[in-house]
Amino acid sequence: MPAQQGASMTASRLDAVQKSGVLRICTPGDYRPFSFQKADTSYEGIDVDLMTAFGGSLGAKPEWIKTTWANLLPDLAAGKCDMAVGGVSVTTDRQKRAFFSAPYMVNGKTPIARCADVAKYQTVEQIDKPEVRVIFNPGGSNERFARTNFKRAKLTLHGENVTIFDEILANRADVFVTESAEAITQQKLKPGLCAINPDKPLQYGEMAWMLPRDDVAFKAYVDQWLHLSQAGGEFQRTMDRWLK
Structure with missing residues (x-):
């Protein structure tokens, strides 16, 4: 058999x-x-x-x-x-x-900030300062990147990914690090925001x-x-x- x-x-x-x-x-x-x-x-x-x-x-x-x-x-x-x-x-x-x-x-990790502040936030080291307010959304790779790389900056968890960009425009936050494609898209939708070196992301992804x-x-x-x-x-x- x-x-x-x-x-x-x-x-x-x-x-x-x-x-x-x-x-x-x-x-x-x-x-x-x-x-x-x-x-x-x-x-x-x-x-x-x-x-x-x-x-x-x-x-x-x-x-x-x-x-x-x-x-x-x-x-x-x-x-x-x-x-x-x-x-x-x-x-x-x-x-x-x-x-x-x-x-x-x-599609690597790219900062987005107010256009007037682009020169200030070119690197992880420039962002990771006590006076810099870093905002991030919960539960994904953006939160993991922020918590892993920013030990000195002021971190703020923001529950709404849709409105997170308005927090930067309203000067309640300074920087959000997300994927380059989203950063590029949002700078088109939100005048006053600029993706920072999206062709040279902070982290490969x-x-x-x-x-x-x-x-x-x-x-x-x-x-x-x-x-x-x-x-x-x-x-x-x-x-x-x-x-x-």
């Missing part, structure tokens, strides 16, 4: 999404230009457009599940969604509990989509779709719509 096969293959979300016709996507929805929830509760951004196209390849429509940066990984791990997107930085801490897609953007751990078939499909989208030009057209 042939040796018995091991345990049956674990069911993949690749099959479940195709069967249900729904792709459940967790996102904080507060991070332009990746994913932003508008006043009418709909979403827009780079990842929103890409997920619509990706879902279409599986015959599925996106179902957006609002979360926070602190709950993004726990919600994915709990099975509340099939993917987590919206400007997610690749970190080893997250890798311990989830898979990442192949990275689709290099990559963006990717977060996927359920151990679902090898689903990750393989996501990576293959991303590769073909990049090679065929659709991916770059999406990027150009939001970043140029």
